[in-house]
Amino acid sequence: MISVDLNELSEKCKKNQRLFNVMFVLLNGCDQNCIHCYIPNHNSYGLPTQKIKDTILEARSLGALNITFTGGEILLRKDLFELIEFARNQFLRVFLMSNAYSLNETKIKRLSQLGIAEFSTTVFSMDPKIHDMITRTKGSFEQIYKNILLLKKYDISVTIKTPLMELNKYAYKQVEAFARENNFNFMTTTTIFTKADGDDSPHELQIRDGLHDITMEIEEILNNYRSISLSTNKEGIPCSAGFSNICINYDGDVWPCNSLMLKVGNILEGNLTNIWTNSVELNLWRKKSVEPISACTTCKLKGVCLRCPGMALLEDNNLYGCSSSAKKIAIEKFKGGS
Amino acid sequence: MKITYSKNIAWQEFFGTVHIFNEISHEAFILNDLAKEFWLLISKSNDFDEICYMLSKNFSTISFEQVKSDFNEFMVDLIHNDLLHTVEDEL
Ligand SMILES: C[S@@+](CC[C@H](N)C(=O)[O-])C[C@H]1O[C@@H](n2cnc3c(N)ncnc32)[C@H](O)[C@@H]1O
Ligand code: SF4
Ligand code: SF4
Numbered sequence: 001m002i003s004v005d006l007n008e009l010s011e012k013c014k015k016n017q018r019l020f021n022v023m024f025v026l027l028n029g030c031d032q033n034c035i036h037c038y039i040p041n042h043n044s045y046g047l048p049t050q051k052i053k054d055t056i057l058e059a060r061s062l063g064a065l066n067i068t069f070t071g072g073e074i075l076l077r078k079d080l081f082e083l084i085e086f087a088r089n090q091f092l093r094v095f096l097m098s099n100a101y102s103l104n105e106t107k108i109k110r111l112s113q114l115g116i117a118e119f120s121t122t123v124f125s126m127d128p129k130i131h132d133m134i135t136r137t138k139g140s141f142e143q144i145y146k147n148i149l150l151l152k153k154y155d156i157s158v159t160i161k162t163p164l165m166e167l168n169k170y171a172y173k174q175v176e177a178f179a180r181e182n183n184f185n186f187m188t189t190t191t192i193f194t195k196a197d198g199d200d201s202p203h204e205l206q207i208r209d210g211l212h213d214i215t216m217e218i219e220e221i222l223n224n225y226r227s228i229s230l231s232t233n234k235e236g237i238p239c240s241a242g243f244s245n246i247c248i249n250y251d252g253d254v255w256p257c258n259s260l261m262l263k264v265g266n267i268l269e270g271n272l273t274n275i276w277t278n279s280v281e282l283n284l285w286r287k288k289s290v291e292p293i294s295a296c297t298t299c300k301l302k303g304v305c306l307r308c309p310g311m312a313l314l315e316d317n318n319l320y321g322c323s324s325s326a327k328k329i330a331i332e333k334f335k336g337g338s
Numbered sequence: 339m340k341i342t343y344s345k346n347i348a349w350q351e352f353f354g355t356v357h358i359f360n361e362i363s364h365e366a367f368i369l370n371d372l373a374k375e376f377w378l379l380i381s382k383s384n385d386f387d388e389i390c391y392m393l394s395k396n397f398s399t400i401s402f403e404q405v406k407s408d409f410n411e412f413m414v415d416l417i418h419n420d421l422l423h424t425v426e427d428e429l
Contacts, residue, residue: 004357004366012353065350065357093348093359115346115361157364 013063013244014237017286019276020244022059023068023258024052026080027250030073032099033136036165036205040197042072046250049079051267053086055248058272060090066117070097070258072250075107084114093117101140103147112154118185119151120159125171126178134167152182159185165192165205169214176221186225188218191325194315196261215332238309242285246276256285259310262319288320295322305330339386340425341413347421351378358421367421372397376409384425386413 013020027046028039046052056067067087074080075098087094094114100121111119121144124134128141135141151158162168162175172188179186190207194200207214237243242256242264252268254275255261264282265275275282289309296302305326312323343349349358356369356377369377375396379389390409394402416422 004359004368009352009357016353018352060350063350063352065348065352088345088348091343091347091349093361115348117348117359117361 010240010244014240015243017243019059019062019064019246021066021068021240021246022056022064022272023070023245023247024055025071025247025249025258026052026069026074026077026083027072029076030071030099031076031101031137032073032140035134035136035167036163036192036202038193038195038202039072040195040199044072044250045077047248047252047268049082051252052083055267055272056083056087056090056092059246060092062273062276065093066095067092068095068097073101074098075100075102081107081110081114084111084116088114088116096120099135099140100144100147100151101135101137103150105150108147108150108154108156111151112156116156118157118159120161121148122161122163123148123171123175123178124162125168126174127171130168130171134165148184149182152184157185158182159187162186162188163192164188164190164207164214164218166208167205169207169210172214172218172221186221188222190214190218190329191311193311193325196314200315211328212332212335215329216336219333236290238289238307241309242282242289246272248272254279254282256282257310259308260313261310262313285319291320293320293322301327301330301334304333340384341380341386341389341417341422342384342425343380344420344423349377360420363420365419367419372408373412376412380422 010020028042028044030042059067069080069083074096084094094116095118096116097120123144124131131141132138148158160175160179162172164172176186176188190211192202192206195202240257241260245257247255247258248267249255252266253263254265254267254272256264262281262285264279264285267275296307299305306329307323307326309319311325312321313319316322316324346362347358347360349356356374358367358369372393375393376389379392383389383392387406390405391402394400394405413422417424
């Protein structure tokens with residue numbers, strides 16, 4: 001076996017503007033109703049199957065290796081397994097993001113046969129009451145706990161995510177222990193962001209007290225896991241968005257990343273190949289985003305700040321400006337001297 | 339012999355190299371040069387002899403017989419690692 005450094009490969013793709021990851025937000029419909037969810041409405045079941053398949057073929061020709069299906073809740077799409085099978089027949093690595101609520105052993109067995117690369121899901125707490133309070137779905141913890149253990153039984157790689165709010169601010173301790181015991185990947189964050197339509201009510205759920213200690217502790221924990229690599233270097237390519245990554249929303253809109261909701265085209269009006277190569281908006285982003293961010297140049301936090309351009313656009317309405325949510329975490333890290 | 343890519347893999351060509359991932363065993367493989375050409379030709383034909391013939395035509399310095407004997411062992415190795423199947427296996 002040859003060990004392949006996938007980070008190195010994706011970095012090389014980023015530098016060469018070569019597609020590596022394509023993400024489909026298949027729908028916004030969902031069977032849960034999480035209190036913090038950034039999706040304003042859960043009313044669309046997404047693009048026609050054939051359009052998605054055609055776009056998968058294009059992504060493959062553009063050089064993609066990874067494909068991610070997310071939502072809303074992907075298990076609600078009747079054609080989900082057909083789409084996964086189609087992507088696997090194109091020899092793509094398939095990553096799924098789902099709340100795991102409506103999985104069952106038959107579906108998990110099928111996922112295992114299809115050889116998916118990863119199933120990523122969300123656990124808010126190991127206390128069923130708190131988890132269910134956040135999902136506003138009675139019995140959801142019990143259901144997903146059972147399903148996560150079944151995913152393990154069928155040897156499917158699992159990532160567990162735990163967004164932290166005031167309600168579950170210490171949950172990372174037990175969820176991480178559960179992930180470690182079972183050999184799952186783990187991700188956690190204290191960033192709870194605005195809804196996609198600008199409604200900032202999710203901010204009210206953010207951690208109110210103890211943020212400093214929690215920030216420092218999760219920083220240390222996350223060093224042991226694979227996580228998204230955001231750089232503190234504010235010069236050069238900021239992240240993979242639009243450089244090696246592209247996202248197709250359920251209405252056909254194309255964004256550089258699912259966190260960077262900057263419309264660069266729509267696959268119902270054009271096609272992915274044309275957008276990837278010729279989109280004026282995408283090429284402008286590629287050109288401007290590599291320039292230093294003036295707010296950051298003189299900022300004393302720049303050594304610790306992990307700025308996400310998507311958050312800067314969503315929350316501060318300035319794609320090339322300071323990100324208030326990154327700043328909030330950077331201040332805590334700065335106090336801790338990291 | 340008829341050959342085809344295994345259903346258990348993901349693969350893509352990056353910067354002149356083929357990267358293959360076995361999604362069941364979680365092993366990764368890299369193919370360069372002639373091995374890469376051999377791999378890419380499987381998308382065009384699933385007949386081992388025909389692939390060897392195409393390779394020998396593309397690289398005129400190597401004879402068909404030479405290609406065939408060089409790649410026989412390599413192909414067995416790919417089959418052993420569940421990266422390729424013989425078509426009979428798929429049925
Ligand atoms: C939108 S969901 C889609 C996949 C699936 N339905 C799930 O919940 O895992 C993707 C992830 O975003 C997280 N999320 C939703 N709203 C958020 C917000 N306002 N801030 C931070 N994370 C959020 C969810 O908890 C979940 O981990
Ligand atoms: S399960 Fe996911 S998509 Fe559904 S409401 Fe919760 S966070 Fe939103
Ligand atoms: S805190 Fe704001 S200005 Fe400072 S480095 Fe981070 S994003 Fe830039």
